[in-house]
Amino acid sequence: MTEEISEAERQSFTSWKLxxxxxxxxxxxxxDIDYRVAFRLMQHVNARAKEARPSIERLAAQIxxxxxxxxxxxxxxxxxDGGCHWLHRIRIDRTQPYFYTFVTERVGVILDAKADREDRAREAARQRRQNQSEVAPLLPREVANDTGVEVANGDDFEVATLPPKHLRENYLNRTPVDSSLSEREDLSCGTVFPTEETEFAVWIFQHIPDRAHHREALRLLRAGQMTTEIYRRMAA
Incomplete structure (x- = not known):
């Protein structure tokens, strides 16, 4: 006659299985298939001896x-030596099914490794957030103000009186109309900014390789503030 286990023993056994x-x-x-087999095998484990003896046919039928x-x-x-040693199995002779017991010594090692992976993932996420927060100071003055980033006093900035060597003229003296036309002309040889919300994500992934800039690029496209200069900085 099988001796009944106590409620405390039952709870301990359930905790051990989990x-x-x-x-x-x-x-x-x-x-994945090995885990499914192990899960079904665990349902046949005896609570007192912590061993199981189901036939292969029964496990195959259940799964x-x-x-x-x-x-x-x-x-x-x-x-x-297979890299995932979770079971011990023995049998009396070839006519009998195997007795299986689970290798519990690996539980602590695997759960510690899981905790280490979680710590590394949290650190990587923190680093990504830090990188994204560093994008704003690199943006043009007017965009930085929109994002709430404090910028230096206007006296700290001086506009060069000579045009940059890589430009044919001083673009700082252009009117807004000239500026927009120039940007369209520059983009006609390269990238055209999308205007539809549904196109923003695809365009960003295709043209801006650094994912740290993606959120800011999306904000600028939505606000219609993306410029050729900003795009070149983000795509560099």
Whole structure:
């Protein structure tokens, strides 16, 4: 007659199963089919002995795959040198099914590795946010003001009286009409800024390689403030 386990033992057993399955789900060496097989195998584990003895045919029928698929998964999970050693298996003779027990020693190692990956992901996200916050100071004066970035006093800036060497004329003296025409002429040889909201994302991914500039580029396109000079800086 099978002895009933106590409620405390049942809760401890359930917690143990969840810890093992949680760790297996975070192991990059465990294939999807192997995890499905292990999950079904866990449902056959005896609460007191913590071992299971289902047949391969039964597992295959429950999952809906072939016997060979289940056999290969169990073999991969049982190989000590295979990179995902999650099972011990033994059998008395070739006429009997295997006894399976889960390797719980790996739970702590895998969960620690998961925590390390989470820490690296958070640090990478923090670095991306920092890079995005550094875009505004590099933008033209009027755009920086729109973003709320404090800029220096006007006395700190002097407009050159001579045109830049790479321009045929001093573009700072142009009228707004001349400026817009010049930009269209420059863009006719290269990129034309989209005007439809649905085109913004595609254009940004195609023309601005640094993803740190994507959010600011989207804001400028929506506001109609994207200029040739800003685009060249972001695309550089």
């Amino acid at each position: 810890d093992v399955l949680d760790a297996m789900s975070c192991d990059p060496n465990v294939r 809906g795959v072939s016997r060979d698929t289940v056999r290969r998964s169990l073999t991969r999970l049982s190989e000590p």
